[in-house]
Amino acid sequence: MTAASVVVPAHRHGPRLVACLEALRAQEVQGDLTVILALDGDVAIPAGTAALADLVVHGPAKGPAAARNRGWRASAGGHVLFTDSDCVPAPGWAQRIVSALDAGADGVKGAYSSGGGRIVQRLQQVEFEERYASLEPGGTVDMIDTYSCGFRRSALEACNGFDESFPAADHEDVDLSYRMAAGGMRLVFEPEARVEHEHRATMAGYMRLKYSRGRWRARIIELHPSRSMSDRYVPWSLKAQMILCAALPAALAGALLHPAIPAAWAAAFLASCIPILSTALRTDPGVAPLVPLLVLARGFALSTGLVSGAIRRRAR
Secondary structure, three states, X not given: OOOEEEEEEEOOOOOOHHHHHHHHHOOOOOOOEEEEEEEOOOOOOOHHHHOOOOEEEOOOOOOHHXXXXXXXXXXXXXXXXXXXXXXXXOOOHHHHHHHHHHOOOOEEEEEEEEOXXXXXXXXXXXXXXXXXXXXXXXXXXXXXXXXXXXEEHHHHHHHOOOOOOOOOOOOHHHHHHHHHHHXXXXXXXEEEEEEEOOOOOOHHHHHHHHHHHHHHHHHHHHHOHHHHHHOOOOOHXXXXXXXXXXXXXHHHHHOOOOOHHHHHHHHHHHHHOHHHHHXXXXXXXXXXHHHXXXXXXXXXXXXXXXXXXXXXXXXX
């Protein structure tokens, strides 16, 4: 059984950091599990919190990619697991990832078990559940999120870890995943490796997050043009919704020519919502009536962010 380390990057001492570290200390793993807290900048961590980690790694504030790199490079385990400082891993989380790595995977993707009790948080969890439903348990994936994941150390070394030119917690894990997949590494989905999380608590916060996702997606498309268009983790319906939202002003203007044009747009949009509506009815039917509103907001935020990111990159 290969020894493992788990790295938690922290930019500040958030309210869930203690719960995260306590959950990691309670993990039962066959073999050694070293908990590493990688601080991103001058973070004031109380002594009691620091004592929950086996190792605290300090470094300048350069973002989570750099903090994760410092953490795994300071580790000694053959397997390196990652979660975020605002996530609380479920019992058995580490063992499920380690077992998949021991079975031959180069990288393992986990999942969110929950995202909070507010309506907007429940809607976001439905969004994740739609994506999880498109993946086969134990099957190959081409994108691994760092909120719940693990890699062979050799895979991280072969890719030189995360690209530290990504300064924020946005798409640095997508870039690493695409590079690994392009290198022929085997990335798999382990749906039972779950962590609790608090998704964005307001619609404004959710919109800002999606705008940022779209903006950084422009760089991913530039770096990985072929793979970013065929990413199996991004549903076809979401790609269609981004196009539809970008085309809405033209559809509304088209009403001057023929009233059927905006009606056709509305029909196409509602058709694109069917997959996530089906997921909502299966997992959280109480929020299903609000799903089209979330999808509309998401589509606008992502598409405007993508356009903004493309313009910024073109200007550079």
